[in-house]
Ligand SMILES: Nc1nc2c(ncn2[C@@H]2O[C@H](COP(=O)(O)OP(=O)(O)OP(=O)(O)O)[C@@H](O)[C@H]2O)c(=O)[nH]1
């Protein structure tokens with residue numbers, strides 16, 4: 018699995034192992050990608066669970082409140098997350 | 106408000122909410138339905154009547170929201186804005202209300218009179234979700250109807266609500282109050298609205314919505330403004346909006362579009378408080394439990410293979426078995442038609458007869474596939490409807506993406522026949538759902554490389570002639586090289602001609618599993634099969650006629666005709682002499698001669714195709730009945746005179762056959778098509794193709810199926826001959842020095858050959874450009890010819906056998922695939938590491 022540079026120490030969805038639950042902090046993507054992520058419910062402050070990664074490690078599957086969505090790691094890496102407890 | 110007669114209704118909603126299903130329920134039309142997001146991409150029209158009048162209904166593509174980022178959203182939004190439907194039916198997934206309402210709020214903000222259809226109520230109930238509909242309707246100020254689209258429940262209530270809402274709208278055309286309070290943004294919205302209010306050019310647009318879109322920086326909203334006001338008048342407005350945006354984002358430290366989504370989400374939370382009960386997110390659903398097994402890292406590939414194998418088994422293997430039961434009906438049909446057509450002459454058949462039989466044969470070859478198609482399409486419908494198709498995309502995205510395709514290319518490739526044989530027409534059609542434009546184009550151009558069912562007969566034919574010993578190995582090569590070539594070509598195209606195309610990410614919902622309904626599956630299988638038959642009925646038959654004409658025109662020169670007539674005369678004379686002393690003489694000569702020879706050939710053919718002793722007995726009965734007097738001359742045994750006459754008759758029939766064959770060959774050589782085929786020889790010789798093969802490949806552009814049919818004619822058998830095409834072609838081609846290497850060259854060319862006519866038309870529809878259509882023809886032709894020539898020439902030079910050449914090509918391509926794949930993987934992970942530095 019590609020490693021995140023430690024700069025700033027911010028974690029992204031890409032770092033979360035299957036089973037991990039995190040809160041979305043903010044998006045670093047833009048335009049259509051960002052809109053699609055928001056539309057599918059990946060809004061700031063929403064809690065998501067990383068369910069699994071595909072057999073070849075990419076893409077990953079996320080569980081939201083009422084739906085499951087899948088996205089590639091290259092998008093996951095643009096979604097900054099914090100621990101589940103911290104509310105902003 | 107409406108000046109139309111009747112009412113215009115639009116169905117809008119998020120992807121996979123069941124809009125098309127409800128559209129079908131309302132109108133009784135047959136709209137394509139699948140448990141796969143993004144199936145409907147264009148809008149579809151239909152209508153129904155209720156007790157008041159006609160209701161025109163439009164099924165819009167599914168959109169998660171109404172921005173202008175993606176094509177579907179633009180289609181839906183333009184329709185809602187431009188056509189202003191009298192009522193918008195907002196179809197929402199009741200089991201995922203929270204997310205669905207984001208779109209609902211946007212529709213309300215566009216001030217569209219709407220009805221909320223709470224669809225998938227069965228799923229919601231199954232999950233113990235209770236929805237207080239009255240309360241929801243009260244809070245949203247919109248009528249709410251519960252529906253179960255799949256079972257047709259709620260149709261009347263929905264129709265009534267539509268009627269009621271349009272009537273109410275006609276009386277008091279007042280939009281409902283703004284559904285969302287944007288808090289800190291409200292002053293900015295008010296300011297923009299103030300600026301917009303006096304502008305006449307945009308008076309018909311919902312002002313608050315437009316103000317909000319402008320503040321969100323929506324490009325389309327900006328271009329509407331520019332379009333309506335003109336560049337100069339729009340500039341100050343844009344500048345003012347820009348200043349407001351900057352001020353807001355500075356103050357709040359958040360982008361407006363994120364802020365807006367957040368406000369909507371909070372509004373929805375308030376809206377649903379006390380309305381929805383029992384939405385227990387912690388509970389594991391059945392879908393999750395199934396996915397734990399089916400998408401398990403180690404088991405997933407196994408399940409995928411199993412599914413593919415099952416599809417193959419059901420559709421191809423069982424489908425072929427079914428054809429042994431359906432073929433006799435087609436053969437019977439041919440016989441019936443042959444009986445009606447004018448009878449054959451001694452030397453030449455009347456045009457009506459040969460054209461008629463030609464058409465019947467072409468159609469039969471194709472109709473023979475119908476059971477297989479039904480099987481393939483039913484299987485695919487089951488996979489789509491169950492929700493597994495989306496999982497296939499999930500499993501395969503990594504590989505496909507690496508070669509420039511997309512997880513969602515899976516469906517088109519499967520339809521096109523990657524594993525089991527399919528058809529490129531529905532395959533190219535299905536590329537509509539792929540959100541990434543570059544991957545979509547690459548998919549469109551690679552689907553035709555799949556093993557469409559029509560390629561199979563040619564492969565089988567060639568394997569039967571040249572690779573009897575290596576049949577299964579060749580079969581393996583052929584059925585797996587498609588995907589190797591497709592991936593390599595996709596990579597090549599995305600790196601070159603397609604590199605400028607727009608791309609977008611793979612972000613997709615994995616739908617909940619549904620049990621496919623029998624009706625749904627049967628309906629879709631029939632529909633897609635019907636598409637195929639229509640293609641047979643039109644394109645293929647039309648082309649068959651053209652090929653027929655090109656093969657018969659201009660016909661033999663007169664002196665050759667005279668020559669053959671003379672030969673025929675001589676043969677008949679010899680026959681008559683042989684029978685000079687025979688008591689059967691009068692019966693067998695004169696006006697009876699041609700009918701007798703036809704009778705003889707028909708009888709021989711019938712005997713050969715009859716199965717078993719009983720079948721043979723039936724043939725005997727039939728021919729006795731047809732002409733009791735002729736019968737003694739064709740059957741075995743009989744008295745001395747009859748035996749002698751039968752011998753002479755057999756000889757005559759043989760001579761006739763030889764003459765006809767010679768004539769046909771000369772005719773084809775002289776024909777227009779023959780000339781075209783020969784004129785191509787200088788180029789195709791490097792691939793080893795002579796003019797006959799050229800003709801077959803040319804005609805296969807019309808429809809792949811025709812290649813075997815045309816080869817069949819070129820190596821045509823005579824009526825009483827029953828050698829299979831394999832034997833005939835084998836004989837003829839071996840005579841002309843053909844080798845297994847040539848067969849490999851043909852197979853490779855055929856695998857890479859351009860899409861058939863029908864597919865090309867589909868490519869035009871899907872890419873919307875003749876330029877790309879031309880590309881879809883020219884590129885594969887050059888590629889196919891290049892590869893075939895290289896293999897044939899090099900193979901000849903080094904003296905490789907067919908199987909050696911094929912193995913070399915296959916494994917060479919395979920290694921290339923691995924190299925390309927590994928290289929792009931390293932590049933991808935390097936990019937991933939560099940791209941993002943948060944904080
Ligand atoms: N259980 C259940 N399934 C439904 C219901 N309505 C539709 N479906 C199924 O949901 C799936 C999606 O239906 P579609 O009608 O294709 O959805 P759509 O909104 O047109 O989807 P797109 O065109 O892709 O946006 C299909 O498998 C339907 O059979 C329902 O009320 N209950």
Ligand SMILES: [Mg+2]
Pocket residue numbers: 124125126137138144145166167
């Ligand atoms: Mg649809």
